[in-house]
Amino acid sequence: MSERVNEEKKSPAPGKSGGTELDASSGGGPSGKPGKSGGSPVAAAKAEAVLPTLGPLGMLRWAWTQLTSMRTALFLLLMLAVGAVPGSLFPQRPANPSIVTQYIKDNPDYGKILDSLQLYDVYSSAWFSAIYILLFISLIGCVVPRAIAHYKAMRSQPPRTPARLSRLPEYGTLVIPAGAGIPASRAIDDAAGLLKKRGYRVDVRDRDGARPSIGAERGFLREVGNLVFHTSLIGVLVSVAIGGLFGYSGQRILVEGDTFVNTLVGYDQFTPGTNFESSQLEPYSVQLDKFQITFDRESQGKIGQPIDFQADVTTRESPDAPAQKEVLKVNDPLTLGGTSMYLTGNGYAPVVTIRDGDGNIAMQGPVVAKLQGDNYYSSAVIKVPDAKPEQLAFAGFFLPTAFVTEEGVSFSGDPELFNPQLTLNSYYGDLGLDDGSPQNVFELDVKKLTPLNARNLDAGGITLAPGATYTLPEGKGTISFDGVKRYIGVDIHHNPGQLYALIFALLAVAGLVTSLYVNRRRVWVRTGTHADGRTMVEYGLLARGEDHRLAGEAVAIRRLLAGAWDLDDGGSQSAPSGGADNGRADTTLPGAGAGAGAGAGAGAGAGAEQDSPDHPAADFIQSTAGSSESQKEQ
Amino acid sequence: MLPINETMGQYSELFMLLAAGTYTVAFIAFAWDLAKSSKTLRAVDLKAAELSGAAAARVPVAAGVGASSSSAAGAVDRADGDVAGPVGRAERPTSSVAGGSAGNAAGIGQTADGAMRYSAERRAPARVAVALTVLGAAIHAAGVITRAIGAGRVPWGNMYEFLTTGAFVAVAVFLLVLVRRDLRFLGTFVVGLAIIMLVAASVAYWTPVGHLVPALQSYWLIIHVSIAVLSSALFTLTFAMSALQLVQTHRQKTIAAGGADKLGFMRLVPSALSLENLSYRINAIAFVGWTFTLMFGAIWAEKAWGRFWGWDTKEVWTFVIWVVYAGYLHARATRGWTGTRAAWLSIVGYLCVVFNFTIVNQFFNGLHSYSGL
Numbered sequence A: 001m002s003e004r005v006n007e008e009k010k011s012p013a014p015g016k017s018g019g020t021e022l023d024a025s026s027g028g029g030p031s032g033k034p035g036k037s038g039g040s041p042v043a044a045a046k047a048e049a050v051l052p053t054l055g056p057l058g059m060l061r062w063a064w065t066q067l068t069s070m071r072t073a074l075f076l077l078l079m080l081a082v083g084a085v086p087g088s089l090f091p092q093r094p095a096n097p098s099i100v101t102q103y104i105k106d107n108p109d110y111g112k113i114l115d116s117l118q119l120y121d122v123y124s125s126a127w128f129s130a131i132y133i134l135l136f137i138s139l140i141g142c143v144v145p146r147a148i149a150h151y152k153a154m155r156s157q158p159p160r161t162p163a164r165l166s167r168l169p170e171y172g173t174l175v176i177p178a179g180a181g182i183p184a185s186r187a188i189d190d191a192a193g194l195l196k197k198r199g200y201r202v203d204v205r206d207r208d209g210a211r212p213s214i215g216a217e218r219g220f221l222r223e224v225g226n227l228v229f230h231t232s233l234i235g236v237l238v239s240v241a242i243g244g245l246f247g248y249s250g251q252r253i254l255v256e257g258d259t260f261v262n263t264l265v266g267y268d269q270f271t272p273g274t275n276f277e278s279s280q281l282e283p284y285s286v287q288l289d290k291f292q293i294t295f296d297r298e299s300q301g302k303i304g305q306p307i308d309f310q311a312d313v314t315t316r317e318s319p320d321a322p323a324q325k326e327v328l329k330v331n332d333p334l335t336l337g338g339t340s341m342y343l344t345g346n347g348y349a350p351v352v353t354i355r356d357g358d359g360n361i362a363m364q365g366p367v368v369a370k371l372q373g374d375n376y377y378s379s380a381v382i383k384v385p386d387a388k389p390e391q392l393a394f395a396g397f398f399l400p401t402a403f404v405t406e407e408g409v410s411f412s413g414d415p416e417l418f419n420p421q422l423t424l425n426s427y428y429g430d431l432g433l434d435d436g437s438p439q440n441v442f443e444l445d446v447k448k449l450t451p452l453n454a455r456n457l458d459a460g461g462i463t464l465a466p467g468a469t470y471t472l473p474e475g476k477g478t479i480s481f482d483g484v485k486r487y488i489g490v491d492i493h494h495n496p497g498q499l500y501a502l503i504f505a506l507l508a509v510a511g512l513v514t515s516l517y518v519n520r521r522r523v524w525v526r527t528g529t530h531a532d533g534r535t536m537v538e539y540g541l542l543a544r545g546e547d548h549r550l551a552g553e554a555v556a557i558r559r560l561l562a563g564a565w566d567l568d569d570g571g572s573q574s575a576p577s578g579g580a581d582n583g584r585a586d587t588t589l590p591g592a593g594a595g596a597g598a599g600a601g602a603g604a605g606a607g608a609e610q611d612s613p614d615h616p617a618a619d620f621i622q623s624t625a626g627s628s629e630s631q632k633e634q
Numbered sequence B: 001m002l003p004i005n006e007t008m009g010q011y012s013e014l015f016m017l018l019a020a021g022t023y024t025v026a027f028i029a030f031a032w033d034l035a036k037s038s039k040t041l042r043a044v045d046l047k048a049a050e051l052s053g054a055a056a057a058r059v060p061v062a063a064g065v066g067a068s069s070s071s072a073a074g075a076v077d078r079a080d081g082d083v084a085g086p087v088g089r090a091e092r093p094t095s096s097v098a099g100g101s102a103g104n105a106a107g108i109g110q111t112a113d114g115a116m117r118y119s120a121e122r123r124a125p126a127r128v129a130v131a132l133t134v135l136g137a138a139i140h141a142a143g144v145i146t147r148a149i150g151a152g153r154v155p156w157g158n159m160y161e162f163l164t165t166g167a168f169v170a171v172a173v174f175l176l177v178l179v180r181r182d183l184r185f186l187g188t189f190v191v192g193l194a195i196i197m198l199v200a201a202s203v204a205y206w207t208p209v210g211h212l213v214p215a216l217q218s219y220w221l222i223i224h225v226s227i228a229v230l231s232s233a234l235f236t237l238t239f240a241m242s243a244l245q246l247v248q249t250h251r252q253k254t255i256a257a258g259g260a261d262k263l264g265f266m267r268l269v270p271s272a273l274s275l276e277n278l279s280y281r282i283n284a285i286a287f288v289g290w291t292f293t294l295m296f297g298a299i300w301a302e303k304a305w306g307r308f309w310g311w312d313t314k315e316v317w318t319f320v321i322w323v324v325y326a327g328y329l330h331a332r333a334t335r336g337w338t339g340t341r342a343a344w345l346s347i348v349g350y351l352c353v354v355f356n357f358t359i360v361n362q363f364f365n366g367l368h369s370y371s372g373l
C-alpha cells in the first residue's frame, strides 16, 4: 500500500486530482521515499537511488517506509506462517504442562534447548510476538496513509481525460451518422447520463468545446473493503487481547445431585485473566439433576461408544431467582451470568458408606472415579481422614460391567452398569491431610500407610457389588457399596473479547469480499465532430487492481451507448471489426490517434502537453499490481 | 439420530469402487488426449509456419477485436494469442485473460487459448474422457448419497468419508469449471487424484457406516467441513495450474532462448500468464472460503470446547494455510513476487492443505483427533 500512497504524493500535478498512479516507478526499487522533487518520477527515483546522507530522521523515515512496504508485509506474513508451525510439532505448555515436563525428561539432550528457545510456549514467545507485532505495526502504517489517500480520492473528481484513450487496456470507438442530429455535446451528455445510471461518478469536461469529454469512476468500495478488512484484523487481535486480560476460566466436577455456585470456592480449578477481579463472578447456581448417556448399539466395530451425552440441570441466575430446567450437552453449552458452561467430561461415581473402628459413619457419599481404560474402566481413591481411631484410605478400581479372565485379570466389558464392581485395597495410618498441604484427590500416597487389604495379603482384596458391605480386618471398620451415580466435568469460561472478535471477523470477511469482488474502474469518453458531419465517439476503460471483467464492462458500455444512439453495432459482443464505421479500433479521432505515430500535440485534449513524448500516457496506466510476465521474469 | 442402514453402506462401497473404475478409464482417455493432441498440434504448427506470412497479415484485424475477443474460431484465436491489442498498451493481468496474452513470451510455442475457452476444434479423446468423468461422478455421487443415507447424517465424519466425499467434490468442481472454461488439460491430474483418494479411502481408511461421536454432532460440522472441502477442491485446481505454470514458464523461456520444445503436450496448456491469472481468480474464491472455514471452525470450537482459539494442531495448520494464501494474494500485488514466486506460494499453500488433511489428522494429537482411526 504504502508504495502507492507515496507514489501518489510524489507524482506531480495529477496526484492532486485523485490518485493517478505512475506505473513506471510504483513500488520499484527504492520504494517510495517521499521525494519532494517535483520533476519526473524517474528522475526522482534516480536521485533516491544514490542514497545521500540521510541523517537520523531520514534513517528513521527510511526504516518506517521499509517496514510499511508491501514486500515487508509479505515477508512478515510468511514468517508468521513459518513461526506458527513449531507450535504443532512440540507439546505446548498452555495446553498440556505435564506433557511438556515429560517431554523434556524423555529428551535430555535437546529438551532443555528447545525450552530456552521458547518452543513449548510458541504463541507467547518473544519471537512469535515480535513477528505479529511488527506485522501489525506494518499494517497500521499501511492502512492509515492509505485511508487518508482514499478519503481524498473519493472527494476529488475523476482524473483528467488522457490524451490517447487508445492506449488504455479497453478502447473502442463509435460513429454517429451525420444525419442523426446528435452533436458532440449532446453525445457527451448522453454518455454521462448512461454512466451515471451505471453507478459511475461522472465529470464532464469542456462540454461545449470542440472535444468534450467525461471522466468517470466507480468502485470506491473496493478500497474501502480492503481498508475495512485490514483494520478489522487489528480489531480481532485487540479483542483477543481483551479476552486474555479480563476473562477467566475454571473447572468443576459435578456428581448427580451436586450444585455448583459461581464463586471462587465453587471451582475445582480456576484460571483468572491478568485483570480478573472476583467481583466479576455472578453468583448463579447450577444443579446436576441427572446425566444420561446413549451408547452405540448398532454401528459395526463401534458398539459401546457413547453417541449422546445429556445433562439435565436446574439453574438459578442468582440465589433468589426462580429455578429453571435446562439441558447441557456437548456442542450446546449453557450461558449464565456472562459465562458459558461446557460439558467436557463424565464418568461414574460409586456411592459408599464407611464406618470407622468406633462404629461411626466416617464418610458417606459418591466417589468420583477417574477414567482409565475402555468401557469406563476407572480408578477410585477414597480418603477417610475422619475415621477414628485410625484414618482409613482405599484405592482400587471401579468397573461398570466386570469380567474376569481366566488369569484373574479383570476388565470392563461394557460401559453400562450391567455388573458394577468395586475392587479395592485398604490402608490405615496418617493420611497427611491435617497439615493442610494440598493433595491430589485422585491419587493416594501409600508410603506412610499400613496395608489392610490387598491381593497379596492374607485378608485379600475387597470386591464389592452394589448393596454389599465388607468388614475390614482388625476391627478397623466397614465399607458398603450403596450404589452408583454419574458425574460430569464442566468447563466454565468468561471471555469478554469474544463477541468483539466475532464482529471484527465478520467485518473482515465483508471487507475481504468487497475488496475482491468490487471492481474499481475508470471510464473516459471523448466526442468530436468529423469534417464530414459525423459525430465520433471514443471511449477507454482502465481498472485499478485486479479486474478480469473489465472487457465485459467495455462491451456493456459500448452496447449502452450504441443503444442510446440507435447505432447498429452488430449487437453481439464479438466486436464488429467488419463494420467500417463502428469498428472498435480502426476509426479514431484526429489528434488522439491509436497509432504510435499519431501526434500527441496538435489539438489534443486537455493535459496532453504534460505527456512526455516517450511515455505518452504513462500517468494513466494503472500500476499493474500483478505485473505481466515479462516484468516478473527479468 | 437416524438409525444405521448397513445395506446402504454396502451399496455405497460398491458405487465407490465402480466410480474409481470409471475414473480410471477416463484417466486413460485424458492421457491419450494429451499424447495425441501434442502430435496433431505439432503438425498444425509446421503448417502454420509455412503460412506465417498470411497469418501476420491478419493480425491487425484480430488485434482490433483483441481485448474482448471470445471469438470461437480457433484459427483467429491462435493469431491473436500471439499479438493482441494496440502496441504497448497497458495489460491488466486478469483482464488480459480474455484477450490471450500480449507482448510476452506467451506466443512462443503456444497453441492453447489464453482465455481457456473451448475452440471449435474437436478433440475426440478429450470428449470421451469428459463424458466418462461425468459418468464416474454420477456413480460417485450415488456412492456419497447412499453413504449419507446409510449413516443417517452428512457423509463427512471420518477419514474414509472425508476422502470419498472430498474426491467427489474435487471432480464436481472440476466439471463445473469445465462448463465455462476449457481446463481439460487438468483432467489427468484431477481424475488421477480422485482415483488415489478413492483407493486410499477403501484400502487404508475403510470405516463402516456409523454414528458420529458427540463432539461432531453439530450443524457446524455441516457448515464448517463442507466449506473446507469445497475450498480444498478449488485449491486443488489452482495447485495443478500453478505447477503447470512453472513448467510452462520454463518451457517458454527455453523456446524463447532458441531451445528445443521437449514438452510437446504443454501446447495444450495455456500460457503461463493465463494460468497465473485464472488460478489467481480461483484462489481468491478459495481464500474467501478458507476464511470462512477458519471462522466457522473458531465459532464451533467456542461451542464445543469453550474457547474459540487454542492453537490446537489442526487450528495451527488451518491458520498457516490461511496466512500462506494471504501471502499469495499479497505476492500478486508486490513487484517482483508475481509470476513464478506467487506460483510457488500457491503450491506451498496446497502442500500445507494436504499436510493438514493427512499427516495432522493421523499423527498429531489434538482435540481434533476424531478422524475415525
Ligand code: HEM
Pocket (backbone or CB within 6 Å): A001, A002, A068, A069, A070, A071, A072, A073, A077, A135, A138, A139, A140, A142, A225, A226, A229, A230, A233, A511, A512, A515, A516, A545, A546, A625, B326, B329, B330, B332, B333
Ligand atoms: C495481518 C496481516 C495481513 C493479512 C492477513 C492480510 C491479508 C490480505 C488479503 C487476504 C488481501 C487480499 C484481499 C484484499 O484485497 O482485501 C490483502 C490485500 C492487501 N494487503 Fe494485506 N494483509 C495483511 C497485512 C498487510 C500489510 C502489513 C500491508 C501493507 C504493507 C498490506 C497491504 C495490502 C494491500 C496493498 C492489499 C491490496 C492488494 C491488491 O491491490 O490486490 N496488508 N491483504
